[in-house]
Amino acid sequence: MLTTPNLFYCVQHFIVRSPVELSDHCLLSVCFKSCTQRETTLESLSDVGKFQWEHSMSDNYHDALLHKESVNDILDLMNNIDDENCDDIDFLVSSVNKIYVNAASQTLVLKKKSSRPSNKRKRAKPKKAWMSNDCLLLRKEVRSLGKRLQKDKNNANLRQTYSNCVKHYNKQKKSLKAEFYRTFISKLNSLEHKDSKSFWKSINNLKNNHQQAPSPLSKQEWKTQTMILSNSKNRSLLDKHYFYFGPQPLESATEYKYLGIVFNNRGKLNIAAENLADKARKAYFALKSKLPYSNCIAVEKWVRLFNSLISPIMTYGSEIWISDFNINLDTADKLPFEKVQNMIMKNILGVHGKASNLALRTELELYPVCFISYKLMFKYYARLTDIEVGNNPKFDLLKSAFIEDKKLYTQKSSCWVQSLHKLKKLINFDSLQISHNVFEDSLKNFYKCKILGQLEHIKSNNTDLREKFDIFKNLNNDDDIKSTIYLLNPVNLVDTRQICNYLSQAFELRNKNLMSVGLP
Numbered sequence: 001m002l003t004t005p006n007l008f009y010c011v012q013h014f015i016v017r018s019p020v021e022l023s024d025h026c027l028l029s030v031c032f033k034s035c036t037q038r039e040t041t042l043e044s045l046s047d048v049g050k051f052q053w054e055h056s057m058s059d060n061y062h063d064a065l066l067h068k069e070s071v072n073d074i075l076d077l078m079n080n081i082d083d084e085n086c087d088d089i090d091f092l093v094s095s096v097n098k099i100y101v102n103a104a105s106q107t108l109v110l111k112k113k114s115s116r117p118s119n120k121r122k123r124a125k126p127k128k129a130w131m132s133n134d135c136l137l138l139r140k141e142v143r144s145l146g147k148r149l150q151k152d153k154n155n156a157n158l159r160q161t162y163s164n165c166v167k168h169y170n171k172q173k174k175s176l177k178a179e180f181y182r183t184f185i186s187k188l189n190s191l192e193h194k195d196s197k198s199f200w201k202s203i204n205n206l207k208n209n210h211q212q213a214p215s216p217l218s219k220q221e222w223k224t225q226t227m228i229l230s231n232s233k234n235r236s237l238l239d240k241h242y243f244y245f246g247p248q249p250l251e252s253a254t255e256y257k258y259l260g261i262v263f264n265n266r267g268k269l270n271i272a273a274e275n276l277a278d279k280a281r282k283a284y285f286a287l288k289s290k291l292p293y294s295n296c297i298a299v300e301k302w303v304r305l306f307n308s309l310i311s312p313i314m315t316y317g318s319e320i321w322i323s324d325f326n327i328n329l330d331t332a333d334k335l336p337f338e339k340v341q342n343m344i345m346k347n348i349l350g351v352h353g354k355a356s357n358l359a360l361r362t363e364l365e366l367y368p369v370c371f372i373s374y375k376l377m378f379k380y381y382a383r384l385t386d387i388e389v390g391n392n393p394k395f396d397l398l399k400s401a402f403i404e405d406k407k408l409y410t411q412k413s414s415c416w417v418q419s420l421h422k423l424k425k426l427i428n429f430d431s432l433q434i435s436h437n438v439f440e441d442s443l444k445n446f447y448k449c450k451i452l453g454q455l456e457h458i459k460s461n462n463t464d465l466r467e468k469f470d471i472f473k474n475l476n477n478d479d480d481i482k483s484t485i486y487l488l489n490p491v492n493l494v495d496t497r498q499i500c501n502y503l504s505q506a507f508e509l510r511n512k513n514l515m516s517v518g519l520p
């Protein structure tokens with residue numbers, strides 16, 4: 001390389017590369033030191049992107065090279081090669097490179113770089129509904145001071161600043177949170193019963209929009225178990241059948257969840273009601289934890305929250321699984337979903353867990369959960385009855401299953417329709433061909449009459465007990481009290497616990513009578 005003495009000192013480095021195989025030239029790499037400084041801005045930089053390569057692009061690139069135009073260009077170059085003339089080497093290399101680049105441009109897609117964001121920092125939005133922007137900035141300052149304090153733990157001034165900042169942040173956070181929930185509860189209590197739009201708008205303000213969706217399951221996770229439907233309780237019969245996913249044997253399960261409904265290998269749906277009742281219980285306490293001042297919410301609003309958010313969880317799919325439970329309103333409180341509803345309502349009222357369920361329902365004008373399931377069951381029955389075969393192919397299988405279920409009822413076998421007919425006999429209906437509103441009103445009237453009958457029975461029992469206790473007031477001897485109890489009811493008082501209750505109450509009345517007279 002030839003250069004003048006003035007430019008010789010500007011050369012920073014000079015490298016001669018190895019010879020190129022297809023040429024007689026060597027690549028020279030020279031770097032000059034610039035005497036003038038040029039200011040570089042973002043606008044002067046070219047927006048250079050990058051190519052993205054995927055495994056499927058190799059076949060596309062191969063097809064582009066075998067295209068008719070590329071093949072013709074390669075054949076023309078091969079015909080124009082002159083072995084005696086070395087000046088055509090650069091032309092041949094550039095032409096071949098051009099063919100490769102054209103094929104690559106048809107295959108690869110240039111992804112341009114996105115424009116750089118501006119230096120202006122946007123104000124972060126608060127993650128909590130009750131948190132203001134000032135509180136969020138104060139939290140960032142607390143975290144920044146905490147990181148600085150970890151690096152310099154012996155700095156007393158920094159520790160004092162951090163402590164004051166934390167106290168100020170906690171105080172502001174507590175006041176904002178309290179004000180937010182007090183405003184929410186007062187607004188919720190002031191809403192009218194018919195204003196559903198404002199009710200749901202207030203509830204949606206408590207939702208967390210930053211929850212991440214669960215990751216999808218892989219094929220191996222989906223196909224790891226199998227279930228065999230059988231009426232047999234013998235597990236050894238089911239273990240004789242094995243299924244494989246590739247070389248891996250699949251585990252035989254006894255339960256299966258389909259669209260949130262769990263059933264076992266015998267086709268029973270009792271476990272579905274238990275799981276849904278447990279989910280409803282967890283949802284209630286999760287809702288209560290979202291409201292720190294939940295005790296200030298009116299009972300009427302709590303009942304509305306229960307009917308809107310908790311009850312749909314318990315009654316999900318109940319039009320199907322309610323048929324697995326016997327229709328007996330006298331023992332309905334022992335069902336898992338009824339226990340959860342009674343527990344939640346007692347928690348709302350703040351009464352003891354052993355309080356009367358009958359008094360609870362009469363106080364809140366509440367119906368059992370099974371009544372909601374019966375209404376859904378009747379509505380589903382009416383919908384299946386109205387389906388006509390052939391009008392909609394996607395309902396043909398459902399209609400066929402409904403027809404087979406009705407045939408099982410005519411054969412006096414246990415089926416889904418049988419539960420609905422038992423309910424019809426209980427309410428004294430001649431036919432199921434009635435409207436949904438008539439069915440709902442009849443169900444409510446039947447339950448009201450049953451409650452009135454229970455109240456009259458309780459009242460009459462209390463009257464008889466009061467008359468018996470009036471006899472005990474004039475008795476002073478313990479033996480006389482015992483003999484009087486057996487004389488009054490010698491047959492029914494067979495239970496030892498009931499006798500003890502009568503004795504304890506009788507002795508208490510006797511002692512009060514003695515104290516009122518003034519005897520020792």
